[in-house]
Amino acid sequence: LAAAGAARAEEITLRVADSFPAGHYVVEHGTKPWMEEITRATNGKVQFKYYPAEQLGKSKDMLKLTQSGVTDIGYVAPAFVTDKLPLSTVAELPESFSTSCEGTLAYWQLVKPGGFLDQKEISPAGMRALWTLVLPPYQLYMAREPITSINVTQGKKLRTTGAAKELTVRKLGAVPVQIPTPDVMEALSRGTVDGMLFPHSSITSYDLTRYVKSATVGENLGSFVITYMISKRKWDALPDDVKAAIDQAADKINRNACSKTDQDDSRDMERIKATGVEFVTLSAADKAKLREDVAGVSTEWAANLDKRRLPGTQTLEAFRKALEQKPQ
């Protein structure tokens, strides 16, 4: 009994907060396995209280809420805090990777403690990345038309979110329309938008198969970055063995989350295909044209940051280098 008491006295409870609904795949593939892994690796010393679904605050406030200790660990999406972490959206650019794992493992080289982005803006913000997930690249979905060529987007209204993808939509000759994800179904069925840039997984999770006609395969029209972070203040207060366990878990969780996400992606594509949605592999000529169209997106993104005396081009180069190295 005395031993149990001593163990309890040592027990550390950490709050984890995010904005994902119950059962979301990011939580199933990343957040929960991560919490379980830490508890296991510390022999139960670290326990978690998990607050999903914006219970502790909105996703755009999660950085601040983690910094101030409302939560110990928070889901930080750089896209929602472009004012605080503008460089960290680099993996959302239409760069040359076509799976979640390619993007995730390369991006981790930049955000991990000591990495380029950690040095440039994460650590200065008083934060430390714990693990990350770059979603499988977004594809073009059209509501009513078959994608016979890449010209199908000319003059169309495409739903999108985030700065980089908005730029991409413009480069495709289309008009970007910002609509919150829960309203996309309405927007598609009533023609408020003609299509969108979307990951396959969101088509199934938001039950949109009935509202789309065709989609591209294997393109990269941008992505979305998810990180879980802890404040350095909280980090510094953790005992060394816990720090070691957390550091060791990162690689395992990154790989687990991205490979399961990639598996889901293939499975989702099959499911969507089964409902009659047409998947189109662009012709070589169209692929080349698309690459050419979106090539300017990344350089424009970087130049805009350079103008603000932020290392945009350097960040882009670092990410491209990490992609080339293909971390195993």
Place this chain on the structure above:
Amino acid sequence: MVAITGLSALFILLVLGLPVAFAMAISGSIGLLMVGGMPMLSGILETVPFSTANSYEMITIPMFLLMAELVIVSGVADDLFTAASKWVGRVPGGLAMATAVAGAGFGAISGSSTAAAATLSSTSIPAMLRQGYDPKLAGGVVAISGTLAMMIPPSIALVVFGIIGDVSIGALLIGGIIPGLLVTLTIILTVLALVTLDPSSAPAGRAYSMREKLASLKVSGPMIVLFAAVTGTIYLGIATPTEAAAIGAFGALVLAFFSGKLTLKALTRSLVRAGHATAMILMIILCAHIFGTFFTLTQITQDLVHWVGELQVSRWVIIALILFGYIILGCFMDQFAILILTVPVVLPVVVSLGFDPIWFGILAVVTAEVGMVTPPMGLNVFVVSRYTGRPLGEVFAGVMPHVVSHLILIAILTAFPSIILWLPSHMNY
């Protein structure tokens, strides 16, 4: 222990009569200080105020409020009762029924219940009294008819529910149509019953020629256009609810302009009044976030959902208890404050029991309607009493039969969810 301290502080501050928003902010902050000290409190106080306002969907609230103000300026609402009374005025109790119809018509172009009660007070009560109606019956039917604006889209109450509960605002608004019509019918049937029991309480009026009747319909033109501009565009998907609200406000502005009553002063006044009402609602939402974060950190919501899930009683008993609680709260509290304060805790429970959130949203608002006319705090009754100079007690007594029939309707809507869910389920095609 921490949770009890926070709840007690909230209760004491509310009873003292402090604005509901402040009561929630203060008690929530005390709780946050106890849970995580000053860093936690300042983290919340830095993020929540800005985040609450920094939201695109939130513009639905000021736009619907502005629409209501401008509809009043246009004077269209005043003509509604006259038109309705020409059609049914000759029946015993006809003017009272016309009041319900006018209330529904006004509700179709305005989301504000108290504005509806005020408008109806100034037109229909004098007409009914002139015709020898029992003042009790006249005041009661006006107070209850005013609540229709809360149910029939556009409805600010449904928008607030949608924002707080993260439920589709479009589906909620469309879901309000059929229950709104049923409430209208309920009011008419209640009047019919009252007149049958005591024919002297509502003498029949004069008859109008068909020409007069048709001529009166010209008021319905702008009304139908405005209704179509808002509810029609939402149903057909031409615009999102957010955009539809702005279209409605703009439509009401055009209407007010062509009525010749739109001065710069009237416009400014409408904007400022809509601004005050928006600030009131958003301030409660803001402060409810502060209290809500504290409440979440104590894990009471999660425990409650878990506890209710383990209960060995029918889920219908739990729904009945929740609605009963709303009726009790409605006796003392503002309807928006009730929704904002309770929905974050109650909705997860309701959803975990397998109920539809749209259905529950409509039920919660119909129930809140009842709170608008129950003593001691019945906003619509206060408005009617103030506008007509009749005693409060008389209006409360006059509205009682309507409360009873409302409760019956609530029971029917609860037992047959498809009445509410049928129309929204046809939106997507």
Place this chain on the structure above:
Amino acid sequence: MVHDKEPRNILDRIDRALVLFSAACMFIIMLIVIADVLLRYALHMPLAWSYDVISLYLMVGMFFFAISDTLRVGGHVGIDVFQPYLPSTVRHVGEAIGYLAAAFLTGMMAQLAFFRGLSAWQNEEMLSGAYLWPTWIAQVPVVVGTAMIALRCLLLAATHVRDIFDKSRADADMTTPSLEEPI
């Protein structure tokens, strides 16, 4: 009607002026959304900046520039059915403490928003969408609005403190929000 309360002091005048800014924000929001919808259908050219401008600046301005004036006209609803049954000293002491606490919290909000805006200004923080939006501007209405409501809460707390000792005014001076706000 409560809305016709004339401004009586400097605080009132400032609030009255701020609420006009709020009204302007509301009117502009309406016009932008209408223009956005029209352009989308007529020219397939929705306004790329409307979403950010409305949510970042106009909504924030509309709300925060109105909160203090709303308190001035008694627009923040409370429960006043129990007040007549409370001993007047209890009521005034309670409300004095309540408004003092509210002043402290809203004052803290103002201070936090001020430093948030200051650091956003110093670091030239931008929200990057199709355009770059400086974020410090959005904190201005927050600072102004919460500071004004903090001062007004202090004023109300002071009124209640006075009424604790001055019984003659205690019953006449109803600072409780009115119920006549249109909803």
